[in-house]
Amino acid sequence: MITAQHGPQPADFADVRATNLAVVLRHVRRHAPCSRADIAAATGLNKATVSSLVADLIERRLVRESGLTEHRIGRPATMLVLDGTAYAGLGVTVATDQVTAVALDLAGEQLLSWRRAVTPGGAQNGVATTSPGRLTSAVTTVVGRAVNRLTAAGRQVLKLTVGVPGLVDADGTVRLASDLGWHDVDLRGELVRALRKPGYDVVVENDANLAVLAEFRFGAHAATANLIHVTNAAGVGAGIILDGRLVRGGLGYSGEIGHITVEPDGPACPCGRRGCLEAVAGAAAIVRHVRPQPDDAAVPDLAAEVEEVVRRARRADRTTLDVLNRAGRHVGRALASTVNLLNPEVVALGGHYVALAPWLLPAAEEELAAGSVAPGAGGCRLVASALGADAAAIGGAARLLDDLDGGLLPRPAGG
Amino acid sequence: MITAQHGPQPADFADVRATNLAVVLRHVRRHAPCSRADIAAATGLNKATVSSLVADLIERRLVRESGLTEHRIGRPATMLVLDGTAYAGLGVTVATDQVTAVALDLAGEQLLSWRRAVTPGGAQNGVATTSPGRLTSAVTTVVGRAVNRLTAAGRQVLKLTVGVPGLVDADGTVRLASDLGWHDVDLRGELVRALRKPGYDVVVENDANLAVLAEFRFGAHAATANLIHVTNAAGVGAGIILDGRLVRGGLGYSGEIGHITVEPDGPACPCGRRGCLEAVAGAAAIVRHVRPQPDDAAVPDLAAEVEEVVRRARRADRTTLDVLNRAGRHVGRALASTVNLLNPEVVALGGHYVALAPWLLPAAEEELAAGSVAPGAGGCRLVASALGADAAAIGGAARLLDDLDGGLLPRPAGG
Numbered sequence: 001m002i003t004a005q006h007g008p009q010p011a012d013f014a015d016v017r018a019t020n021l022a023v024v025l026r027h028v029r030r031h032a033p034c035s036r037a038d039i040a041a042a043t044g045l046n047k048a049t050v051s052s053l054v055a056d057l058i059e060r061r062l063v064r065e066s067g068l069t070e071h072r073i074g075r076p077a078t079m080l081v082l083d084g085t086a087y088a089g090l091g092v093t094v095a096t097d098q099v100t101a102v103a104l105d106l107a108g109e110q111l112l113s114w115r116r117a118v119t120p121g122g123a124q125n126g127v128a129t130t131s132p133g134r135l136t137s138a139v140t141t142v143v144g145r146a147v148n149r150l151t152a153a154g155r156q157v158l159k160l161t162v163g164v165p166g167l168v169d170a171d172g173t174v175r176l177a178s179d180l181g182w183h184d185v186d187l188r189g190e191l192v193r194a195l196r197k198p199g200y201d202v203v204v205e206n207d208a209n210l211a212v213l214a215e216f217r218f219g220a221h222a223a224t225a226n227l228i229h230v231t232n233a234a235g236v237g238a239g240i241i242l243d244g245r246l247v248r249g250g251l252g253y254s255g256e257i258g259h260i261t262v263e264p265d266g267p268a269c270p271c272g273r274r275g276c277l278e279a280v281a282g283a284a285a286i287v288r289h290v291r292p293q294p295d296d297a298a299v300p301d302l303a304a305e306v307e308e309v310v311r312r313a314r315r316a317d318r319t320t321l322d323v324l325n326r327a328g329r330h331v332g333r334a335l336a337s338t339v340n341l342l343n344p345e346v347v348a349l350g351g352h353y354v355a356l357a358p359w360l361l362p363a364a365e366e367e368l369a370a371g372s373v374a375p376g377a378g379g380c381r382l383v384a385s386a387l388g389a390d391a392a393a394i395g396g397a398a399r400l401l402d403d404l405d406g407g408l409l410p411r412p413a414g415g
Numbered sequence: 416m417i418t419a420q421h422g423p424q425p426a427d428f429a430d431v432r433a434t435n436l437a438v439v440l441r442h443v444r445r446h447a448p449c450s451r452a453d454i455a456a457a458t459g460l461n462k463a464t465v466s467s468l469v470a471d472l473i474e475r476r477l478v479r480e481s482g483l484t485e486h487r488i489g490r491p492a493t494m495l496v497l498d499g500t501a502y503a504g505l506g507v508t509v510a511t512d513q514v515t516a517v518a519l520d521l522a523g524e525q526l527l528s529w530r531r532a533v534t535p536g537g538a539q540n541g542v543a544t545t546s547p548g549r550l551t552s553a554v555t556t557v558v559g560r561a562v563n564r565l566t567a568a569g570r571q572v573l574k575l576t577v578g579v580p581g582l583v584d585a586d587g588t589v590r591l592a593s594d595l596g597w598h599d600v601d602l603r604g605e606l607v608r609a610l611r612k613p614g615y616d617v618v619v620e621n622d623a624n625l626a627v628l629a630e631f632r633f634g635a636h637a638a639t640a641n642l643i644h645v646t647n648a649a650g651v652g653a654g655i656i657l658d659g660r661l662v663r664g665g666l667g668y669s670g671e672i673g674h675i676t677v678e679p680d681g682p683a684c685p686c687g688r689r690g691c692l693e694a695v696a697g698a699a700a701i702v703r704h705v706r707p708q709p710d711d712a713a714v715p716d717l718a719a720e721v722e723e724v725v726r727r728a729r730r731a732d733r734t735t736l737d738v739l740n741r742a743g744r745h746v747g748r749a750l751a752s753t754v755n756l757l758n759p760e761v762v763a764l765g766g767h768y769v770a771l772a773p774w775l776l777p778a779a780e781e782e783l784a785a786g787s788v789a790p791g792a793g794g795c796r797l798v799a800s801a802l803g804a805d806a807a808a809i810g811g812a813a814r815l816l817d818d819l820d821g822g823l824l825p826r827p828a829g830g
Binding site: 016167175176178225226238240242243245247248249250251252253254255256257259260261271273276333334336337338340341342343344345370371372373374375378379380 | 431582590591593640641653657660662663664665666667668669671672674675686688691748749751753755756757758759760785787788789790793794795
């Protein structure tokens, strides 16, 4: 891949070919059915080069001839389409009480979408904790079943991406996932062992990063170059895309909006500190304020509890509306700092915030506008994610598509 | 230029040559004196290509033969060096009470460094304001003198970059510079007219962006991929580099750390809001707390006032130490939000904060560590900028070098 990091690198022809394979594949993904001539015209590559590249992609089972021809002056042109049958990408996300799995084909179509409840093992500051062993086991089970389903349908799984709410190192170690109660868990290593060294890539990633990648690819504001997704599946976290690229930071710990202090000496947070946005205005905190729990136990079945909050808000229950208004304001203030720093075009609220958005957004928008120095919050639109609560698992499955776009293609059979 | 934004673009050979010109020039800039054979060995380009590219660069007066040869097996190799004599880049920054100008040659060496006081025209919330006309006039005068000086030394100025503390649009309009009291000023247009359509590029940029570019190129932590420079020349602003690239945001309004609300209902800020970091802990605010001014007038000669604060701090004056400690804590809290969101490797404090750093940094580091969820603030080092208070003007002059690195080379004479 030719990159422009830290100054230009010498260009050579192997890089050029790899880039051009990805360009042709991308064109087919976007414009199928299309002919070789269409590809040449659109990309500026000459026809002989295109033919050679198409042959390569057919051999790798990424593209196939559709059997349709388009009649035009001269020879009928054979139309090419994605070969959707051969491969799949799998994304799995973990929260304290559930594991979600999504598989996509090369066109980005969903092949499966599962959710499996996991019983939390304990609680800490009112948040469920689940041992790495228990969750790994749940993930392994779900992955095994998904791979079997896909294999039975004739597909090869090329990549598994697991999304975790927390700080994830580049090698897949979960440095800190306070919402799960995890410290320094080699999740990637454990999964590779439990899955018996599978034939596909295994990657562990921060869940908010995966959610924003899904937002960028599939959301209502897809391809917005400066885009933030704030997820609230387990804790509260942000995935940040600037200038079309995912932000990771020096150690991969970017996007920790949930641990911005919004209330000095506020409620205790699972991370060990006090007054974090997550502890004040995360979904679990909202639920606790609306329906105080009898003890410090975890909120069981957070999704069901959030639905109850929604029902009460619809009935205009005063307490519920006040709680949502205050939470929205806290979110808006944290977003104001974010907008002042990054000037995003769109901020999408995801996870459990989607269901609560009708009541959170007005309050958040007011605080965001008041707290941003640029007029109109610098043009930032604050929306509820159109992808619903599963954005991170979708983004995980779509990592395979990111690889393809980047020129990392599966080898030809026997090659 | 081959870029990888939003997916791969078709690669063609004109791009490849432009890239390779830049690669060769960059190698000479870093490793001169060097031979054509050295360049070929280091870059992987073949010798005939290198010779052709070197001839091109010599014609553009970017590289020259040094007259030295290195004796080795076979023919003596002629050593190449940068042609430092032909060109210059000029950077000018504006604050309420001064204009700073720096010129650099292609090797990044300083050719001139001037500072010119400007009398503020008025005041607003204790901050000087200066009309666009008055400052444009001062900039024009300084630029005219600098260009004359450089031209007399046989150099052609290729680019002028003007740094402004505020929100600058992509076309060079200053949307808002509250510290100067400016709204919607077409500074680039005014300068081009005042300079009588000069033969060089004229660019207007946010001053903190220029400062971080200088930090990235010349600072003590040069080439750190995730690097933030917080300037305090006029207001407080941040330049943000992530993954080796400058962050601008959707409209170019990124980095407004000075307008993060750190004290609800706090002191009035020139931006029209209250409790901004700048109004609470900027240099002007620090000076006012140490030596309360009799009225709401601007702090005259901020640099001299900051020197007085430093003298008092060295004498361990209690009031002064308390003021600096509190200011440092506010800076640290704003940095904690920044670090949670972006996980930078280095944050450098610049402008007037450099002189105050010995007293600001300890307090800021404590709050930063306490406010960051990642252990050790995610590895972030908080330092005083080694570039002193002129980082932004240096960065402005260095924009020419960024152009060269990006393959935008001056045309050959007559070409």
